Every structure is written in structure tokens, then in C-alpha cells.
Amino acid sequence: MKLNLSTTRIKALIKKEVIQIKRDKSALLIAFALPVFLTLVFGYAISIDTNKIRIAIVNEDAQSSSSADLISFFNNSKFVEVKLITDSHEEAEREILGQKLSATLIIPADFNKRLEKEKIAAVYLATDGSEPNTASFSTNYVRAIMNLYVEYQNSKHGVKLDPQIEITQRVWYNEALKADHLLNIGSIGFVLSIAGTLLTALVVARDWERGSMEYLISSPVTTHELILGKILPYLALGLGSFFISFACIMIFFHTPFKGSIIIFTLIGFFYLILTTGLGLLISTSAKSQFVASQAAILISMVPTIMLSGLIYDIETMPQIMRIITNIVPAKYLIDAMRTLFLMGNDWSILLPDILGIILISVAIYFGVLRKTKKSLE
Amino acid sequence: MSETLVTVSNLNKTFLGSNSKALDDINFEVKEGEFFCLLGPDAAGKTTLLRIIASILKYDSGAVEILNKKIPQEISEIQHLIGYAPQKFGLYEDLTVLENLDLNADLRGIAGAEKDEQITKLLAKTNLKNFTDRLAGNLSGGMKQKLALACTLIAKPKILLLDEVSVGVDPISRQDLIGIVKDLIGHGTAVIWSTTYLDEAEQHANKMLLINEGRQVFFGNPQDFIARTAGRNFLLKAKNSASNRRENLNQILQSEGIEDAVLQGDQIRILNRNDDVTKFTSDYEITKIPSTIEDSFLEVLNLKLPTFSKLANRYDKKESEKKIVIEAQGLTKKFGEFTATNNVNFQIESGKIFGFLGPNGAGKSTTFKMLCGLLKPTSGIAHVSGISLLTSANEARQKIGYMAQKFSLYGELSTLQNLQFFCGVYSLNKAETKMAIAEVVESLDLENFLNTNAFNLPLGIKQRLALGCALLHKPEVLFLDEPTSGVDPATRREFWFHINALAQKGVTVMVTTHFMDEAEYCDTVAIIYQGLKIAEDNPQKLKDIIRSEKLANPSFQDVFVDLIKRQDVEKIL
Numbered sequence: 040m041k042l043n044l045s046t047t048r049i050k051a052l053i054k055k056e057v058i059q060i061k062r063d064k065s066a067l068l069i070a071f072a073l074p075v076f077l078t079l080v081f082g083y084a085i086s087i088d089t090n091k092i093r094i095a096i097v098n099e100d101a102q103s104s105s106s107a108d109l110i111s112f113f114n115n116s117k118f119v120e121v122k123l124i125t126d127s128h129e130e131a132e133r134e135i136l137g138q139k140l141s142a143t144l145i146i147p148a149d150f151n152k153r154l155e156k157e158k159i160a161a162v163y164l165a166t167d168g169s170e171p172n173t174a175s176f177s178t179n180y181v182r183a184i185m186n187l188y189v190e191y192q193n194s195k196h197g198v199k200l201d202p203q204i205e206i207t208q209r210v211w212y213n214e215a216l217k218a219d220h221l222l223n224i225g226s227i228g229f230v231l232s233i234a235g236t237l238l239t240a241l242v243v244a245r246d247w248e249r250g251s252m253e254y255l256i257s258s259p260v261t262t263h264e265l266i267l268g269k270i271l272p273y274l275a276l277g278l279g280s281f282f283i284s285f286a287c288i289m290i291f292f293h294t295p296f297k298g299s300i301i302i303f304t305l306i307g308f309f310y311l312i313l314t315t316g317l318g319l320l321i322s323t324s325a326k327s328q329f330v331a332s333q334a335a336i337l338i339s340m341v342p343t344i345m346l347s348g349l350i351y352d353i354e355t356m357p358q359i360m361r362i363i364t365n366i367v368p369a370k371y372l373i374d375a376m377r378t379l380f381l382m383g384n385d386w387s388i389l390l391p392d393i394l395g396i397i398l399i400s401v402a403i404y405f406g407v408l409r410k411t412k413k414s415l416e
Numbered sequence: 417m418s419e420t421l422v423t424v425s426n427l428n429k430t431f432l433g434s435n436s437k438a439l440d441d442i443n444f445e446v447k448e449g450e451f452f453c454l455l456g457p458d459a460a461g462k463t464t465l466l467r468i469i470a471s472i473l474k475y476d477s478g479a480v481e482i483l484n485k486k487i488p489q490e491i492s493e494i495q496h497l498i499g500y501a502p503q504k505f506g507l508y509e510d511l512t513v514l515e516n517l518d519l520n521a522d523l524r525g526i527a528g529a530e531k532d533e534q535i536t537k538l539l540a541k542t543n544l545k546n547f548t549d550r551l552a553g554n555l556s557g558g559m560k561q562k563l564a565l566a567c568t569l570i571a572k573p574k575i576l577l578l579d580e581v582s583v584g585v586d587p588i589s590r591q592d593l594i595g596i597v598k599d600l601i602g603h604g605t606a607v608i609w610s611t612t613y614l615d616e617a618e619q620h621a622n623k624m625l626l627i628n629e630g631r632q633v634f635f636g637n638p639q640d641f642i643a644r645t646a647g648r649n650f651l652l653k654a655k656n657s658a659s660n661r662r663e664n665l666n667q668i669l670q671s672e673g674i675e676d677a678v679l680q681g682d683q684i685r686i687l688n689r690n691d692d693v694t695k696f697t698s699d700y701e702i703t704k705i706p707s708t709i710e711d712s713f714l715e716v717l718n719l720k721l722p723t724f725s726k727l728a729n730r731y732d733k734k735e736s737e738k739k740i741v742i743e744a745q746g747l748t749k750k751f752g753e754f755t756a757t758n759n760v761n762f763q764i765e766s767g768k769i770f771g772f773l774g775p776n777g778a779g780k781s782t783t784f785k786m787l788c789g790l791l792k793p794t795s796g797i798a799h800v801s802g803i804s805l806l807t808s809a810n811e812a813r814q815k816i817g818y819m820a821q822k823f824s825l826y827g828e829l830s831t832l833q834n835l836q837f838f839c840g841v842y843s844l845n846k847a848e849t850k851m852a853i854a855e856v857v858e859s860l861d862l863e864n865f866l867n868t869n870a871f872n873l874p875l876g877i878k879q880r881l882a883l884g885c886a887l888l889h890k891p892e893v894l895f896l897d898e899p900t901s902g903v904d905p906a907t908r909r910e911f912w913f914h915i916n917a918l919a920q921k922g923v924t925v926m927v928t929t930h931f932m933d934e935a936e937y938c939d940t941v942a943i944i945y946q947g948l949k950i951a952e953d954n955p956q957k958l959k960d961i962i963r964s965e966k967l968a969n970p971s972f973q974d975v976f977v978d979l980i981k982r983q984d985v986e987k988i989l
Contacts, residue, residue, distance in 0.1 A: 051522030055508060055515070062510045062551075251506030257470045258523050259495045 044267070048260055052268025056242075060272065069238055070276040071283055074230040078287035081226035092177050094142045095123040095131045103151030109162075112188050113144070118180045142166040142177040160189070223292050224380045225349040227284045228369040229340070231307065234280035235314025236321065236339040237332065239273045243322035244331035262411050270315050277311040298379030302389065306379075309396050310372045314339065316403040317368075323410045343369040371395035421575050421606045422446040422469060427478035429464060429630075438464045439475070440630040446575070446606045446623070451598065453617035453638070454610035456627040457717060457904040458875040462610045463503060465627070466577050469608070470500040482575060496524060499573030503580050505564035509553030513544055513563055516552050517570060524571035538566040541596050556777030558589025565593060569600070576600065576607040583612060583902040584821075586775035586930055587973050588980060594620055612904050613931075615973075618642065618709040628717050638709060645711040647691050652684045652700035662916050664699075669913075670723050671695070676714050677721075678909070679916075680936045681956035687711045710905050719906040721913070726859030727883075728917030731890060741766045741893055741924040742787065746796035749782050756782040758947035759796070764940070766892075769915065769925045771938030771955075773976060779947040780928045781821075784897055787926070788818055800893055814842065816893045817886035821901065823878055827871030831862055831881055834870055835888065842889035856884040876907035883914065894918065896927040900934065912937055932973040943979055950983050 060066045096113065100106045113121050123134050131143050145163035154160050164181050166174035246252040255265065285303075288294050296303075317339055325331040344350060346360065347369035353361055364370050375392035378385050422445060429439040439461045446452045454462050467473035469480060471488035480487040485494050508516055517538065521531045539545045542562040547555065552563060561581050568576065576597070582590045590613070597607050598620065611617065617624050617638055624641060626634040634641055654664055665684055668677045676687040685705070686693075693702055742764040749757040757779045764770040774780050785791040786798045789805025789812065798805065803812040825834050835856065839849040857863060860880045865873060870881065879899065886894065896915075900908045908931065916937065919925055927938070935941050935955055942952040951958060959970050962978045970978075 045525070047525065047527065048523050051519050054522075055511065055519045058515060059508065059510050246506070249506060249509065250502055250504035251508055253472065253502045253504070254500070254506030255523075257472050257495075257498070257500040257502070258520075259492075259525070260523055 043261060044263055045261075048264050049267050049271075052260070052264065053272050056268065056272040059242075060276065066238060066242070066276070070234050070280045073233060074280045074284040075287055077230050077233075078223060078226050078284045079291065081229070082223035082288070082292045091118060091120040092142065092180055093120050093122050093140045094144055094177065094181075095125070095134050095140050096121055097128055097131045097143060097145045098124060098126055099148040100146050100150040101126050105151045105154055105160075106146045109146065109150075109160075109188055112184050112191070116180070116184055119184065142174070142181070144181060160185070160192075221377060222350070223288055224294060224376050225347070225373045227281065227288070227307070227376050228310075228347060228349060228373040229343055230280050230284045231277060231310055231372065232314055232339045232343045232369060234277040235273065235311050236318040237335045238276065239269065239315045239318025240322040240325070240331040240335040241318075241328055242273070243269055243319060244325055244328045247322070247326040248328055262408070266319065266407060266411060269319060270312075273315050273318070274308075274311055277315060278308065281307045281311065294380055296380050297383035299384050302384060303376075303379050306372065306375050306389070306393060306396070309393065309400065310368065313368050313396055313400040313403060316400060316407055320403055320407050320410060323407065342367040346370070347373050349373055365395075366399065368396060368399045371399075418448040418450075420445050420447050421483060422608070423479070423481045424465075424469070425479050427465075427468070427475055427480060429461075429468065429473075429475045437630045439468075439627075440632075442478070442625075442627065442632050444625050444632070444635045446608060448604050448606055449601050450606045450622045451601055451620050452606060452608045453621035453624040454608055454627075455614065455617055455624055455713065456633075457906055458612075458902075459629075460627045461630040462627065463579055464630075466500070466579050466608065466610060470498060470577050471495075472500075496571055497574040498577065499568035499571065499575070500577040501564050501568045501579060501581050503583075505561070505581070507552045507560060507564055507567070510551060512549050512551055513539075513555070514548040516563060516567055520567040520570045526571055534570050534572070538569060541599075542566050543592070556775075558585045558592070558776040561585050561589065561593060562596070565596060569596075574605055576605055578607065579610050580612065580902060581609075582616065584776075584898065584930065586778075587932060587976050588775050590616070590930075591977070612902055614709045614713055614905060624709075626713070626716070633716055641712050641716075642707055642709050643712075645687060645707040645715055647704070647707070648688045649705045649707045649711060650686050650688065650693050650696075651680065651703040651705050652686060652696055653682070653703075654684075654700055656699070660920075662920050665916065666920075668696075669721060675721075676711065676909070678912075678933070678937070680933075681954070681959060687715065713905060714909070717906060719909075722910055725914045725917035727856070727887065727914045728921050728923075730855050730859070730887075731918070731921040731923065733921070738765050738767075740764070741801055742770070742926060743799040744783070744787065744796065745799075747783060747786060747793055747798055748795045749779075749786060749791060750794045755947050757786065757793075757944075760944065760947075760949045762940075762942055762949070762952060764924055764926060766924050767919055767922045768939040769919050769927065769937060771935045771941040772926060772928045772944065773932075773935055773941060774928075774944035775980065778944045780944055781897065783944065784895060784926075784928065788816065788895055789813065814889065815891055816895060817889070817891035818895045819882050819886040819897065819899050821898045823882035825870040825878060825882055825885065828869060830867050830869055831873070832866045834881060834885060838885040838888050844889060852888045852890075856888060860884050875903060879903055879907065879911065883911065887918075892923060894923055894925045896925065898928050898930065900929060900931060908934070932971065932976055935972045935976075943976065945980050945983050948983075951979050 096110060098106055098110065110121070110124060113119055122140055123131065125131055134140060143165040145165065147161060147163065150160065150162070162185065164178060166177045246255070289296065318335060321334045321338060322331045325334050346364045346367045348364070349369065353364050353370065356364070371392040375389055378388045382388070424445070425443050427439055427442040428437060430437050442465065454465065456462050464473065468475050469482070469487065471491040474488065483494050483497065485491070508519070511519065514535070517535050521527070521534065526534060539548065542565070544559065544563060544566070547559065552560060555563060565578070565581060578597070582593055585593065594616065597609070601607060609616070621638050623636065624634070624638050625632065626641070652668070654661070661679060661682060661684070665677060665679055668674060668684055668686060673689040674686060675689055678685050696702060740763045744760055744762050747757055747760045748755065760783060762770070772780055772783070782791065786793045787800060787805065792806055800812050801815055805812045826837065829837060832853070835853045836849065839852055844852055857866065860883070862877070862881060862884065865877055870878060873881065883899070900911055903911070912934065915925055929935070939954060940952065941955055941958060943950050955972060958975050959972070962970050962975055967974060
């Protein structure tokens with residue numbers, strides 16, 4: 040295929056787009072103010088203190104006084120409300136669903152024995168993994184109360200308990216829950232979907248609506264020039280959004296970042312190429328701003344929220360949904376972002392993610408080239 | 417001999433999913449230096465044809481050649497020689513005049529000194545020199561079209577394809593546009609000019625192509641076309657000067673052998689099937705007049721004129737008592753430093769048609785909006801039926817019908833749903849709604865379109881529907897803002913037939929238009945310019961103002977242009 044690109048024409052198209060972006064402040068607002076807003080929403084959604092955590096305690100070691108001691112610590116806590124104390128797992132199971140309890144604390148039968156012999160107090164905590172925010176609250180609160188208990192045992196009874204009281208956390212539905220930073224890291228994926236897809240879809244559809252596109256395609260501008268003239272400015276704008284969300288996450292939430300900034304930027308860039316392409320594909324098919332915006336939300340943002348692992352864990356989905364998530368681009372991005380933030384440059388995870396993004400991009404651009412014809416039909 | 421630039425032979429085109437041909441065996445050629453007019457009623461296929469020549473639309477069979485290159489296969493070799501301005505021209509409204517020109521120069525590979533020279537020249541030609549920094553979206557309609565034309569001209573095209581660029585543009589800007597284009601023709605460019613203004617073809621075209629429902633009706637010289645109805649045009653002046661001109665018109669329309677009849681000031685202009693008009697001699701003084709392209713257009717398309725307006729028949733017999741229905745007193749509207757409407761006064765009696773004319777940007781729409789209560793006057797009073805629309809809007813709005821520019825229908829709703837919606841807006845009850853819709857549908861022949869989305873309706877039907885929507889609640893007052901913009905002569909005839917009939921039933925009509933012949937249908941015409949009312953009288957008397965030995969029988973266009981030029985001179989003095 041002969042590309043036959045004219046830099047003059049591409050430059051002219053980009054210049055036009057830049058002027059339009061500067062005049063119509065809404066694009067700038069979407070690109071720069073929205074990321075800040077979204078990162079804050081996603082970040083604080085996880086950190087906002089909720090009411091008391093409601094828990095059940097299954098006491099398998101009901102005869103010992105030390106377990107009763109421990110329970111009294113929970114009863115006295117400002118942060119935890121003990122709704123049920125029982126020795127039956129079945130009852131706890133029922134209640135956790137019926138009363139919507141957030142966690143079950145299990146005091147094992149050998150609690151007292153191990154405390155005395157091994158100087159270790161082992162409890163189990165079961166949290167509801169489908170609610171990662173609450174699960175992590177519960178874990179932190181229980182850990183804090185257990186620390187108080189150890190301190191009390193140390194000072195009051197002179198019993199030198201080893202501080203490593205083990206909380207064996209068993210997450211029921213979401214065993215891969217890693218940290219409470221997951222959500223605000225994932226917000227980058229959401230931001231890039233909006234900045235890329237929605238913005239591009241809207242501006243191209245606007246050109247169709249106002250008739251500018253009919254005029255452009257009757258001029259010597261080629262299809263490739265048209266595509267580049269639209270993609271490049273919004274790619275740049277998207278990169279702006281990308282760094283702004285990154286900065287917000289680092290500044291407001293002190294999220295650790297273990298990977299390489301260069302790889303991070305590169306993946307973000309690949310992903311933006313994908314989302315702007317998707318925006319272009321949507322608007323060349325829709326041709327009206329209203330339809331284009333609806334389609335962009337439906338095709339890009341909804342899967343990003345629901346099916347990318349941003350909020351709901353993919354592992355816990357039914358198999359059919361798990362398969363579908365493979366074509367949700369945000370899945371790869373969010374996975375890669377979380378890896379880079381929390382684990383570092385783990386290529387065994389990053390490579391498949393990058394490959395996924397590239398493959399979907401190729402498919403999208405194939406569609407864009409087929410759809411963008413210099414014809415009205 | 418001049419070179420042939422465009423050859424179209426046996427061209428056929430059917431749109432996907434349509435069972436009728438959009439273009440059916442079209443054959444013509446366009447030569448160097450021709451002003452080639454493309455004419456036809458709405459949905460005839462004019463835009464389709466232009467798009468095919470501009471090679472942004474494929475065709476099924478036949479051949480199109482431009483400068484001996486096959487279209488669309490070899491388009492890239494000659495694309496820079498074609499200038500195409502689509503109907504909804506794609507100016508970037510958020511770019512300034514200069515930025516738009518700049519962009520187009522870059523896209524068409526015009527650079528350096530040539531670019532500067534072209535831009536300077538075009539700015540001068542279009543009188544846009546002083547507006548280079550204004551956003552295209554803030555230009556008046558006429559200026560927008562001039563800028564659009566300038567953008568298409570920047571690469572000095574050999575062939576210019578202009579799709580209804582003069583629609584919605586005032587007569588003065590139209591003259592400017594045509595002037596620019598004719599200047600190019602002198603330099604060898606060929607122009608294909610599609611239009612619904614037939615007078616443009618009559619005055620300027622060397623060649624014309626008339627198509628109807630995709631079929632070629634006439635290709636040749638406009639003079640030959642006009643000659644088809646020669647000798648059968650007459651001007652009738654009622655001997656009884658007290659007789660009602662609208663009633664006379666109705667009578668004439670219903671008599672045998674009449675192909676067309678319209679009001680022209682206090683006279684009636686007719687096209688007869690033959691040259692025998694003796695049956696009118698008892699009541700009228702008859703003058704034979706030359707035929708026009710419009711006469712032949714109406715005859716050749718064999719369009720049936722309505723003879724009875726069921727739409728007006730929905731109204732009861734009018735009250736004989738005359739009263740002032742619409743009144744503007746010292747009406748003024750300022751936007752910051754800019755005075756859009758400056759101390760405008762007029763009164764409109766019931767049952768009268770009041771024409772409100774002026775160039776684009778003169779303040780017509782602003783005045784209209786104040787009368788309808790959509791804008792608050794800076795000072796002065798706007799009353800409808802003695803009520804201010806600003807203070808008791810709901811009460812007064814129930815009495816008015818408003819048909820906006822571009823028709824303000826809901827494109828995604830069907831014809832029926834639009835009608836139902838507007839019934840709801842005017843709070844008709846269930847029984848009233850049922851009856852109003854049935855009556856409007858019947859009287860405007862909308863049955864076949866009830867389930868079509870308004871967006872997909874042909875322009876003429878859209879206009880009918882918009883009129884229907886405005887009349888559902890039988891308003892006493894009708895505001896029409898450029899109701900016939902872009903609509904072909906036949907549809908306009910039908911439209912005015914209804915308006916005339918409504919006026920006879922006592923409905924008061926205020927109308928803006930850029931079709932100067934429509935001013936002739938009005939009882940009173942006011943001309944507004946730069947916010948000021950510069951003239952107000954009946955069309956006949958306005959013509960008398962400018963009548964001279966040289967111009968014994970001025971058209972209303974002459975009146976308009978002359979009065980505005982006089983105002984400009986006065987201003988300079």
C-alpha cells in the first residue's frame with residue numbers, strides 16, 4: 040500500500056485541531072480536569088472511613104479464659120461491632136449472608152494451648168472478598184485490635200508473648216486481593232478510556248454533523264492523512280491526562296511505584312493509540328455526536344468499569360465472562376499498571392498485557408482503515 | 417472552441433435499500449467558462465449528482481469524465497482542480513475567517529507567496545477583509561457563504577461545484593456571490609450551480625439541466641426553456657379596485673385552463689394553458705408579459721395547484737371587526753455595544769400578512785424573538801393580541817403558532833409522533849388531539865408519511881409538517897421565520913396557497929423571507945436594515961418609490977436592493 044502522506048496537509052489538520060481544542064474548553068476540561076477528579080473519586084472511595092465493621096466471632100476454644108479476654112477486646116472496640124458470638128461455623132455462615140456481616144473471626148480450638156505453649160496467638164479472619172474495600176478495612180481493624188491484645192498480655196501478665204500473632208486471612212471470594220491501592224491505580228485505565236475514546240469519538244462525529252467532513256473528503260486529503268490528523272492531537276492530549284492521573288495517584292495517595300517509568304509511559308502510550316483508534320472507529324460509524332457519545336460510553340467505559348478487573352475481580356466471574364474480558368482492552372492496561380506499581384517490571388505479566396493491547400489495536404486500526412473511506416456511503 | 421470539462425453519460429444511481437432510482441440515465445456536458453445551473457424540485461437528485469461529480473459518492477452505471485479523466489478511478493490526478501462546496505458547508509465555526517482560509521490553502525497545497533496572494537485577493541473579493549479575526553460561527557449567513565466560497569476558490573479550481581450556496585442568503589449577498597463566481601467564469605472556470613432560485617438561472621446561466629425524481633427533464637439553453645411558455649403570461653388588474661385580491665386569486669385559480677396564478681402587488685400574474693384569456697376581460701385589465709423560467713418549470717413538472725385549503729377550513733368564519741393584533745412600539749434590543757434592533761415600530765391588523773424583510777444580520781430574528789417572548793427587549797413594547805409575551809407568556813403563546821427557521825421538528829420522531837408532541841405542548845386534550853391531528857394530516861396529505869421519521873422526510877414534506885405542527889391549536893397569529901428557505905417553487909406555491917387562505921379566515925401572519933417574489937403576497941412589507949426599519953408600505957407603493965423611466969416595472973428584488981443602497985448612501989452623507 041502506498042501511503043503518499045503530505046506533511047503539509049497533516050500539519051494543517053493538526054493545527055486546525057489544536058486551535059479548536061484551545062477554543063472549545065470542554066476538551067481541555069475532559070483531558071486535564073477530569074483525570075484529577077476521577078483519581079480523587081477512585082482514591083477516596085477506598086479510604087473514606089465507613090461505619091463500624093460488623094463481624095461474627097466463631098469461638099472454637101470456648102472453655103479458655105484467654106479467648107474470652109480476646110473477645111472482650113473486640114466488644115470494646117470503637118471500630119468493630121460484634122454481632123454474633125457462636126461456636127458453630129454454620130451459624131456464622133448463615134449470619135454473614137443474612138446480616139451482611141463483613142468478616143468472621145475464628146478463634147481456633149487450640150488458641151489457648153498455642154498461646155501458652157508456643158507463645159503464639161493464632162486467629163483466622165474470613166472477609167468477604169467481593170467487597171475489597173470493606174475486606175481491607177476489616178483486616179486492618181482486626182490486626183489493630185490483635186496488637187492491642189498482645190500489648191495487654193505483655194504488660195499486664197508479664198507473659199512475654201511473641202508479637203507475631205498470626206492473622207491468617209482467608210478471603211472467601213477474592214483471594215487475589217493484594218492491596219488497597221488497586222482501585223486508584225486502576226483509575227488510570229478509566230481516565231484513558233475517556234480521554235481517548237470519548238473525546239476522539241465526539242470530535243470526529245462533530246465534523247460529520249457540521250458537514251466539514253463532506254468537504255474534507257472532497258479535498259485532496261487522503262484517508263491516512265485524515266486519520267493521522269485526528270489521532271495525533273488527541274494522542275498528545277491523552278498523554279497529558281495519563282501523566283496527570285499518575286501524578287495525582289503519587290501525590291494524593293502515596294501509592295508505591297516499583298516499576299520503570301519508561302515502560303509505564305510506553306504501555307500508556309500504546310493503550311492511548313488503542314483508545315483513540317476506538318474513538319475514531321465509533322465516530323466513523325456513528326456520524327452524529329449523540330450516537331457517538333452513547334456508543335463510546337457503552338463500548339469503552341462500561342466494559343472498563345465492569346469487566347476489566349478495575350472494580351470486580353475477574354477470577355471470581357463466571358467462566359463465560361472471564362472469556363469475554365479477554366477482549367476488554369482495559370483489562371490488560373489495568374493489570375500492567377498494577378504490576379508496575381506494586382510488583383515492578385515483572386515481564387511474565389507485562390509481556391502478555393502489552394501483547395494483548397497491541398493485538399486489539401491492530402484489529403481496531405484494521406477496522407478504522409476499512410471504515411474511513413473517502414466516500415459518503 | 418471551448419473545451420469540454422465535464423461529461424456525464426448514461427449515469428444511473430440507486431441508493432442501497434431504495435427501490436427507486438436516485439438518478440436515472442443522466443446525460444450532459446459542461447464546457448469551459450459556463451455558468452451551468454442545476455435545477456429541480458426538492459429531492460430531485462441535485463445533491464446526489466454533484467456528489468458523484470465530486471467523486472465522494474459512487475454510481476452504479478454510466479460514465480463521468482472530468483478533464484478526460486475517469487471518475488472516480490482517476491480522481492486523484494485532478495482532485496486539486498475541483499472545488500466543491502457542499503450544501504451544509506463544512507466551515508469550521510470555531511476557527512476564524514483567516515484560519516479557515518489558511519487551513520484550506522494548506523490542505524490544497526497552496527503555500528508561500530501564492531497563498532498570501534490568494535488569501536488577500538479572496539478577502540478583498542468577498543469583503544471579508546475587516547473580519548479576518550472573527551470566528552466563522554459568528555458571521556452572518558451571507559458572510560458565511562462568501563467565506564465558504566472563498567475556501568473553495570483558494571486553489572483556483574477549473575471546475576466549481578456549488579450546492580445551493582445561495583440558499584438562506586439575502587438578495588444582496590446573493591448578488592455578491594454570483595458576482596464572484598461570474599468573474600471566475602471570465603477566466604475559463606466552469607461552475608455547476610445548483611439552486612432553488614430560478615431567477616438565478618434565468619439571469620446568469622449559459623446552460624441548464626433540469627432534473628425531476630432523478631430523471632433528466634431538460635438540458636440546454638435557458639432561453640429555449642423559457643420559450644416553452646412564451647406568450648401565455650398575463651398580468652391581471654381588477655377593474656373593481658375595492659375587490660379583495662385574495663378572493664380574486666382564489667377565483668382565478670379555480671377557473672379552467674389556469675396553470676399558475678400568484679399575487680404580484682395589487683395585480684395577479686397568471687400562466688394560461690393557451691393564449692386566450694378573453695374570459696377575464698370583463699373583470700380585469702389584462703397585460704401580456706414575458707414568460708419566466710419559473711413558468712416553464714412549473715408547467716414542465718406538471719405540478720397540480722391546490723384549489724381548496726382544508727387547512728384554513730378548520731377555522732371558523734372570520735370576524736369582520738378589524739383590530740390590531742401584533743404591535744411593536746419603540747422596540748429596541750442591545751447586545752452590549754451592538755444594537756440589533758433599533759426603535760422599531762409597526763402594527764399589524766388581523767387577517768393581514770406582514771412581510772419582514774432584510775439582509776442577513778439586519779435584526780429580523782431578534783425582532784421576531786422579542787415578539788414571541790423569547791428575548792427581552794432592552795426597551796419598547798412587543799404585544800400580541802394586546803398581551804405582552806414576556807409577562808404573560810403562557811396565555812399569549814396559546815394564541816400563536818411559530819414555525820422556526822429549519823423547521824425545529826424532532827428528527828428521531830415520526831410525523832405522527834411530532835404532531836402528537838406538539839398537541840401536548842399546546843395542551844390539547846385527548847379528543848382535541850385526535851381531531852386536530854386527523855384534520856391536519858388530511859388537509860396536508862401527510863397520510864403516507866405518518867410513520868416516517870421527520871429526519872428522513874423530503875424537504876417539502878418537512879415544511880408541510882412544520883406548518884401543520886404550528887397550526888394544530890388553531891392559533892390566531894402565525895409567525896413564520898424563513899418558512900420557504902431552500903424549498904422549490906412548486907412547494908412554495910402550495911405553502912402560500914394555505915397562508916393566503918388562512919389570512920382570509922382572519923389569521924394574522926408575520927413572515928420573513930429571502931424570496932423577493934413572496935414579498936408580493938404580503939399586505940404590508942417592512943424592510944429592516946442594520947437594526948432600523950427603513951421602509952414600510954404595501955408592495956405596490958414600495959415599487960412606486962423606485963419606479964423610473966429606466967425601470968418602469970421594477971421587481972421586488974429591485975426595490976429591496978435599491979432601498980438598502982439608498983440607506984448606505986444616506987449613512988455616508
